[in-house]
Each structure stands twice: as structure tokens, then as C-alpha cells.
Amino acid sequence: MSSPKCKDPIALNLWYAIAPLEEVLDGKVERSILLEQPIAFTREPSGQIAVWSHDGDGARPVGASLPVQERYGYFWTTLGTPDADIFAIPEYDEPDRRNIHAASFGVNASAPRLVENFLDMGHFPYVHTDILGAEPHTEVKEYFVERSDERDEILATNCKFWQPMASRASSGGADVDYIYRVPHPYCSVLYKSAAIDPARMDAIAIFIQPITQESVRVHMMLSLLDDTSTDLDIRLFQQTIFGQDKPILENQYPKRLPLDPRAETPIRADKSAIVYRRWLSDKGITYGVIPAAA
Amino acid sequence: MATDLQNTWHPIAASTDLVKRHVYQAQLLGREYAVWRADDGYVNIWENRCLHRGVRLSIGINDGRELKCQYHGWRYANRTAGCTYIPAHPADAPARTICNNTYPVAEASGLVWCGEHATGDLPDMSGFESVTALRGLPVNAPRDMVIEALGAYAFADGCSAQTDEHGVVTVTAADGQAVRFFVQPSDSNLSVIRGVLNQALDGAERIAALRHHNFLLDVLRSQVEARAAELETPEPMTPPIAKVSADLAEIPPEQEGGRTAELRVQVVDKTVTAEGIVSLRLEAIKGQLPTFQPGAHIDVHLQNGMVRQYSLTNGPGETDHYTIGVKREPDSRGGSVAIHDSLAVGDVLAVSAPHNNFPLRRDALHTVFVAGGIGVTPLLAMARALNSQGLSFEFHYFVQSHAHAAFRREMGEFGDALTLHKGLSPEDTGAKLRDILASPGHARHLYICGPGPMLEATRGIAADLGWSDEAVHFEYFKNTKEVDDTNSFQIELARSALSLNVPAGKTILEVLRENGINMESSCEQGACGTCRVGVIEGEVIHQDVYLNDAEKSAGKSIMTCVSRAASDRLILDI
Numbered sequence: 001m002s003s004p005k006c007k008d009p010i011a012l013n014l015w016y017a018i019a020p021l022e023e024v025l026d027g028k029v030e031r032s033i034l035l036e037q038p039i040a041f042t043r044e045p046s047g048q049i050a051v052w053s054h055d056g057d058g059a060r061p062v063g064a065s066l067p068v069q070e071r072y073g074y075f076w077t078t079l080g081t082p083d084a085d086i087f088a089i090p091e092y093d094e095p096d097r098r099n100i101h102a103a104s105f106g107v108n109a110s111a112p113r114l115v116e117n118f119l120d121m122g123h124f125p126y127v128h129t130d131i132l133g134a135e136p137h138t139e140v141k142e143y144f145v146e147r148s149d150e151r152d153e154i155l156a157t158n159c160k161f162w163q164p165m166a167s168r169a170s171s172g173g174a175d176v177d178y179i180y181r182v183p184h185p186y187c188s189v190l191y192k193s194a195a196i197d198p199a200r201m202d203a204i205a206i207f208i209q210p211i212t213q214e215s216v217r218v219h220m221m222l223s224l225l226d227d228t229s230t231d232l233d234i235r236l237f238q239q240t241i242f243g244q245d246k247p248i249l250e251n252q253y254p255k256r257l258p259l260d261p262r263a264e265t266p267i268r269a270d271k272s273a274i275v276y277r278r279w280l281s282d283k284g285i286t287y288g289v290i291p292a293a294a
Numbered sequence: 295m296a297t298d299l300q301n302t303w304h305p306i307a308a309s310t311d312l313v314k315r316h317v318y319q320a321q322l323l324g325r326e327y328a329v330w331r332a333d334d335g336y337v338n339i340w341e342n343r344c345l346h347r348g349v350r351l352s353i354g355i356n357d358g359r360e361l362k363c364q365y366h367g368w369r370y371a372n373r374t375a376g377c378t379y380i381p382a383h384p385a386d387a388p389a390r391t392i393c394n395n396t397y398p399v400a401e402a403s404g405l406v407w408c409g410e411h412a413t414g415d416l417p418d419m420s421g422f423e424s425v426t427a428l429r430g431l432p433v434n435a436p437r438d439m440v441i442e443a444l445g446a447y448a449f450a451d452g453c454s455a456q457t458d459e460h461g462v463v464t465v466t467a468a469d470g471q472a473v474r475f476f477v478q479p480s481d482s483n484l485s486v487i488r489g490v491l492n493q494a495l496d497g498a499e500r501i502a503a504l505r506h507h508n509f510l511l512d513v514l515r516s517q518v519e520a521r522a523a524e525l526e527t528p529e530p531m532t533p534p535i536a537k538v539s540a541d542l543a544e545i546p547p548e549q550e551g552g553r554t555a556e557l558r559v560q561v562v563d564k565t566v567t568a569e570g571i572v573s574l575r576l577e578a579i580k581g582q583l584p585t586f587q588p589g590a591h592i593d594v595h596l597q598n599g600m601v602r603q604y605s606l607t608n609g610p611g612e613t614d615h616y617t618i619g620v621k622r623e624p625d626s627r628g629g630s631v632a633i634h635d636s637l638a639v640g641d642v643l644a645v646s647a648p649h650n651n652f653p654l655r656r657d658a659l660h661t662v663f664v665a666g667g668i669g670v671t672p673l674l675a676m677a678r679a680l681n682s683q684g685l686s687f688e689f690h691y692f693v694q695s696h697a698h699a700a701f702r703r704e705m706g707e708f709g710d711a712l713t714l715h716k717g718l719s720p721e722d723t724g725a726k727l728r729d730i731l732a733s734p735g736h737a738r739h740l741y742i743c744g745p746g747p748m749l750e751a752t753r754g755i756a757a758d759l760g761w762s763d764e765a766v767h768f769e770y771f772k773n774t775k776e777v778d779d780t781n782s783f784q785i786e787l788a789r790s791a792l793s794l795n796v797p798a799g800k801t802i803l804e805v806l807r808e809n810g811i812n813m814e815s816s817c818e819q820g821a822c823g824t825c826r827v828g829v830i831e832g833e834v835i836h837q838d839v840y841l842n843d844a845e846k847s848a849g850k851s852i853m854t855c856v857s858r859a860a861s862d863r864l865i866l867d868i
């Protein structure tokens with residue numbers, strides 16, 4: 001690979017989910033883009049997945065391969081040399097869960113704008129009307145956010161929001177508990193009360209693959225305690241939700257997330273976003289953001 | 295630095311683009327605008343970005359009075375662009391400084407005009423007294439190139455074109471028909487041709503003329519775009535995005551200081567709205583009045599030196615004036631009598647910007663308003679806001695007689711939600727209130743405003759019937775309690791590490807001010823809540839009527855104008 005278009009060493013050295021495993025077919029070469037770098041992948045006769053970067057023609061330079069890992073139903077790769085493994089989602093391995101690839105969406109927005117949208121409860125009544133929220137139940141109650149430097153991730157707990165129909169399996173309105181994790185600058189996992197077992201939580205993750213600074217593909221993974229809905233119904237539900245966010249995300253300006261605290265107007269409900277922006281600033285991330293002037 | 299193009303007026307839309315309840319997206323010199331007409335006819339030109347998270351306001355909802363953002367439902371007022379409501383925190387009043395950027399606006403010759411820093415007159419339109427506006431035609435080319443091409447435009451026999459120093463092109467035909475073109479510089483490589491004819495045409499004639507010009511301009515566009523495509527495309531303009539004020543970047547908005555009367559308003563109407571009650575319509579002498587939220591009051595500084603608080607009764611979006619209601623109270627210290635007897639239409643008053651210490655939640659499933667006498671004023675503004683959003687409420691207005699009921703016209707819009715209770719004795723009032731308040735419940739809220747005894751009674755009955763403190767909201771007109779200021783104590787200011795003595799006979803507020811700490815206040819008798827400060831440590835003797843019982847026993851805040859320490863010292867969060 002000649003010198004990468006993306007100049008952000010932190011972004012280059014991260015792992016990224018590229019495609020669900022079921023879509024990597026024997027002997028068929030598929031193309032994609034990661035951080036403006038064209039890449040291609042296939043499943044080799046041995047069953048292994050191979051990924052390589054190329055100059056736009058898809059051709060596989062001899063001997064040049066990118067690292068590959070299979071995790072959470074996707075294959076992951078990197079353009080650099082990550083110093084950390086892919087973050088853990090322990091729930092994924094619990095035997096009674098259904099793990100589903102819900103969708104991969106193209107969005108003309110920056111990856112950090114998507115992460116913030118994912119962390120945001122205040123938009124439920126307005127964007128996901130009558131599904132994840134409904135007026136007049138608009139209050140975002142106080143919650144906690146902490147940043148663990150040891151695990152290098154952000155955790156928001158004690159989040160609650162009133163929802164008319166929180167998931168495919170729910171039948172009526174209820175206050176739903178949420179926990180949010182941001183374990184990767186461009187990935188997030190949320191946990192919410194499971195409709196069939198209030199003591200446990202469904203997990204929903206987004207793994208964002210930045211195509212450019214202002215466009216992404218987002219892969220959505222579900223790990224659910226739901227044994228009644230069909231895969232199709234579950235997917236349609238998530239796709240409906242995401243289809244509602246997409247036009248909002250594509251109408252946010254500027255597209256890159258501004259890290260200057262005075263660029264936008266935060267309120268208490270945005271605590272987790274404020275911590276996220278600071279975390280990105282402290283990391284020194286430049287890809288997909290407008291760094292705060294020093 | 296402002297360029298010439300930024301200082302001049304440009305058409306950015308046709309008047310007919312501003313369809314009722316629509317939000318039009320325009321662009322000038324690279325900056326996007328959300329352009330919308332309120333039901334009162336006012337045209338708003340705002341930066342096309344919600345202050346909260348940058349979402350385009352052109353995809354928002356124009357409800358005729360306010361513009362509501364699609365993402366989190368923040369509401370911005372007609373004219374002022376001030377934020378009036380943040381649904382995620384329904385119990386809070388948004389900081390007054392949350393205000394979107396607005397731009398100069400004018401409407402003339404069938405076009406809507408704007409300029410980032412436009413001042414002065416619109417282009418001279420002599421010869422174009424009655425006009426027909428052509429359809430705006432976007433062209434992917436720089437403005438100069440389009441202006442140059444329009445110099446050769448011919449739509450009839452014997453056309454001659456003239457281009458003035460501002461780039462306005464007027465093409466006149468031999469028979470006197472003329473068209474004047476303004477080229478809107480949307481971006482470095484995008485322009486919009488906006489033409490007007492010097493005749494007001496109708497029906498088939500108009501359509502024929504529009505078609506004719508459209509056809510010719512379309513040809514011109516293809517030629518210009520072909521030429522522009524041969525040149526290197528200029529970089530798009532990147533107008534800077536203004537930063538929000540520093541206090542908004544931090545989550546809790548800072549207080550502003552002082553009991554100030556920063557606004558000058560003129561009394562433009564004084565009407566008797568009920569027996570003993572006048573309503574005053576106040577308009578700004580210069581500029582725009584600040585945004586208000588339902589429940590807000592202003593301090594009115596009277597000519598005799600008195601300062602009085604009056605709630606605004608305005609409905610949402612009524613931002614070109616403030617309306618207050620004043621009851622004549624012959625027994626009080628004379629503020630209201632001065633207003634009734636000596637204040638006249640045309641007089642100028644000094645007033646404060648609106649304070650909102652009586653915010654309205656809009657996340658209730660049902661809201662009950664109980665108004666007594668002149669206490670109707672803040673509740674009227676609240677109910678009008680709920681009504682305009684279609685939220686459920688009932689409005690109970692207790693008055694001596696029909697003749698004493700104020701603002702009946704405004705209340706007409708409430709329909710069945712309004713009940714007038716006339717001439718009830720205190721016992722009958724109590725029984726009625728028991729009926730009204732019989733069913734507290736999840737997400738039901740009660741707002742009370744009226745004379746002290748009635749307010750006390752209503753709060754008592756509500757508590758009796760199981761309404762929680764959080765669901766009961768009230769505002770007293772005044773604090774009638776005897777204030778005891780005989781003790782002395784220390785206060786420590788946590789943020790400035792100052793330690794001050796409050797002697798007998800002085801209030802905390804006075805001591806703070808003497809020491810140069812600029813504190814905001816309004817009624818200065820423990821009724822309005824403006825001078826509230828957080829308490830970190832120490833016990834408080836609450837002597838106000840603003841905090842509810844739960845808040846008083848929690849001891850987390852103090853009204854510095856009347857309340858004092860029960861302990862030797864108080865640590866305050868300032």
C-alpha cells in the first residue's frame with residue numbers, strides 16, 4: 001500500500017468491521033473502502049478470509065495482505081498496527097442469545113456524528129416517534145457517565161427513557177433502562193432492558209467503517225434475548241429505526257464532529273456526548289472531527 | 295471583514311416560495327439560510343443550523359408561531375429566534391442567550407431580500423412599481439459570468455440591456471416592456487437568476503410571460519454552464535460558523551447580574567380588559583424584544599421610581615410586543631394606581647428582559663391551571679402555549695363576577711377547556727377545588743397563581759388529595775410574610791473563596807452587592823425566585839414563598855433577598 005489518504009495515525013491503527021461473515025463468499029472478490037483506501041476481500045479455498053488493499057482495480061498484489069480477525073459475526077481488518085485487541089462484548093458468547101447482523105447502512109455523515117446519535121436519548125420522541133419515544137414523554141432524566149482510562153472506554157449508566165414500543169418483542173409503553181458503552185472511537189454498544197426478561201439486557205452494537213471523513217458504512221449487530229420474533233422482523237425493526245436516523249444525520253452541519261466546546265450548545269442530557277468529545281480530543285483523533293483550536 | 299457583496303441586499307427567494315407553514319432553504323455567499331413566514335406574516339431568515347446539534351432548520355417544522363427542530367424538538371420563536379423550550383429538560387427554562395443567528399430581511403417586488411450584513415436601501419425599483427416575479431433559475435456558474443451573459447438577453451424586438459455598478463441588469467424592449475435581473479450569489483459556482491417584469495400580469499398572460507422567459511433563460515443557462523465547465527471550478531465558499539457564547543458551552547448557564555432595566559418600551563395600547571384591570575401592550579422603541587417563555591415576568595420600572603413585576607400574557611410567537619395585565623390595587627404602595635391613573639399610551643417605560651422562574655413543563659399528559667383574579671396572567675401564556683401545541687389541559691379561572699374576568703378574547707381559543715367560576719364564597723371555592731383536583735396521577739401537573747389565601751388553600755387541597763410537590767407549581771404575587779432580619783451570620787462563597795458578614799438589618803443580597811458581586815434579582819421579596827442561590831452547607835431560615843416545602847426542607851437553595859442562616863455560617867455556591 002502506498003501512503004494512506006488518511007493521515008490520522010490513531011484512526012489507521014484501529015480495527016474495523018468490514019462485512020458480515022455470511023456475505024464473504026467462496027472465491028468471490030468483493031470490494032470496499034476503509035479510510036479512503038480501496039480494499040478487497042474474499043474467502044479462500046481454505047475457508048480463511050483474505051483482505052488486501054489495492055489501487056482501485058481490485059487486483060491483489062502478491063503477498064500483500066491486511067490482518068484479519070473474525071469477531072461478532074463480522075470480519076475486521078486494519079490499515080495499521082493496532083496496539084489493542086478488538087474490544088470485548090461478553091454477552092455475545094452467552095448461549096441463550098440470538099446474535100444477528102441487522103443491517104449495513106451507507107450514511108453521508110461522519111463516524112463520530114453517528115456515535116453521538118447512538119448515545120442520544122433526547123431524539124427518541126421526535127425521530128423515532130411512537131416507537132422509541134412519544135411526546136409528551138420527552139424528559140431525559142439524570143444519568144451517570146464515566147470514562148475509564150484503564151479500559152479506555154466511556155460508560156453511561158442509569159439511563160432511563162419512556163418508550164411506547166422499545167423493541168420488536170414489546171407490547172406496550174414502559175420506562176426502559178439503558179447502558180451505553182463507547183469502547184472504540186467509532187463503535188458503540190448499548191444495553192437495554194430485554195422485553196422478555198427484565199433482569200437481563202439486550203445488546204445492540206454499531207461498528208462504523210469510515211469510508212471518508214464524511215461518509216461511512218455502519219454495521220449493526222444485535223445480541224438478543226428474544227426467542228419469538230423472526231430474524232426478518234427483528235431486522236425490519238432495526239432498519240426502520242435506522243432509516244429514521246439517516247436523514248437527520250445527513251442534515252447535520254458541519255458533517256465532521258466539532259470538538260470545540262463552543263461549536264454547539266450542549267444540555268445536561270448530552271453529558272455522554274460531552275465526555276465523548278473530550279475523549280476524542282484527548283486521544284488526538286483528527287479523522288471525522290474538527291479538532292478544537294489549540 | 296465584510297465584503298461588498300455581504301453588505302448589499304440580494305434576493306434569496308420569491309415571496310411565493312414562502313408558502314404557509316413551509317420552511318424554505320436558501321443560500322447566499324456559501325451560507326445556508328432557513329427562511330420561513332410566521333402566521334403573522336413576518337419573514338424569518340436564520341442560519342440553517344440548530345444551535346443544539348447543527349441539524350438543518352429547513353427540515354424543521356413551522357407551526358406558524360415557532361420553528362421546531364426535527365432532532366430534539368427545540369422550539370425557536372418567530373422574530374427573535376430565541377429558544378423557548380427544550381423538551382429533554384421540561385422543568386427548566388432555557389437560557390435566554392440560546393438564540394439563533396438572524397439576518398437582515400426585506401420583502402419587496404415579489405422577492406425576499408437578505409444580505410449577511412446588509413444595511414441601507416433596497417435597490418432602486420423605479421419603473422418597476424408593479425411587477426411580476428419570474429421563477430428563480432439556478433445556474434452552475436459564478437455570478438459575474440451570469441451577469442455578463444444577461445447583458446445579451448433579448449426577449450422581444452429592440453432589446454437593450456444596461457448593467458449597473460451592482461450587477462443589476464435591466465433589459466428594455468422597444469415597446470417599453472422591461473425585465474430587471476438580480477443574480478443571487480449562492481456560492482462561488484452557483485447563482486440564481488431572479489427577474490422581475492415591469493408589469494403585474496395575471497392568469498394566462500402571466501403564464502405565457504413566465505414560459506417565454508423561462509425558455510430563453512434556460513437556453514442562456516446551458517450556454518453559461520457550458521462555458522463555466524471549461525474553467526476550473528472555484529472552491530466552494532466556507533463561511534465561518536459563529537461560536538456559541540462561552541456560558542452556553544458549559545452545561546449550567548451562568549446567571550446575569552443586577553436588577554436591570556435594559557429595555558425601553560413604549561405603551562402602544564392601554565385597554566380595560568375587565569373591571570379594575572388594564573392590559574398594556576408594550577413595544578420596543580428600537581430593535582427586537584428578547585425572547586420570552588410562558589410563565590415569564592418582566593420588571594417594570596415606573597416613573598415614580600417603583601419597580602413592579604408583571605407576567606407576560608403573550609401566546610407563542612407573539613414576539614413583536616409584550617402584553618401585561620395590571621390590576622388596580624388601591625391599598626398597595628401605589629405602583630398599580632400609577633399605571634392605571636397616570637400611564638398613557640405613548641409613554642416610555644424601562645423594563646427588564648423577561649425572567650422565567652415559573653417554567654412550564656410540556657411533558658405532562660394533562661395540565662390543570664387554577665387561576666384566581668389577576669393571577670391569570672402567567673397561566674394564560676402557559677395555556678396558550680399548550681393549546682397551540684395541541685396538548686391537553688383544563689383552565690379554571692376564579693373571579694368575583696363575569697365583569698372581573700380579564701383577557702376573555704385570548705381565552706376564547708381554549709373552548710371547552712376553560713371554566714369560569716364566578717362569585718364563589720371561600721367554602722364553595724374549596725369544594726370546587728376538591729372536585730377539580732380529585733384525580734392526581736402520573737404525568738398530571740397543576741399550576742396555580744392567584745391571591746395568597748386562595749393559593750394556600752389550593753396547595754393544601756392538592757396535597758390532601760395526593761398531589762406530590764413535584765407536580766404542583768405555583769407563583770405568588772407577593773410575599774406577605776413578616777420577614778425577620780434580626781440575626782447576623784457569616785456567608786462563605788465557595789467559588790470565589792470570599793467570607794462575608796451579614797449583619798442584622800441587611801439581606802444576603804445586599805451584602806453580596808456591596809461586595810461587588812453582581813446578583814440577578816427581581817421582586818426582592820422572596821416571591822419570584824430570580825435571586826436563588828445554591829447552598830452547599832449550613833441551615834437556612836426560609837422566608838420566601840417561592841420554594842415548595844420539599845425544596846425548603848432539602849435546604850439546597852436559598853432566596854438571598856429574604857432568607858437567612860439558622861446556623862452561624864452558610865456556604866453558598868457562588
Ligand code: FES
Pocket residue numbers: 344345346347348349363364365366367368
Ligand atoms: S439538533 Fe436541533 S434540537 Fe437537537
Ligand SMILES: [Fe+2]
Pocket residue numbers: 117123127128241245
Ligand atoms: Fe436514533
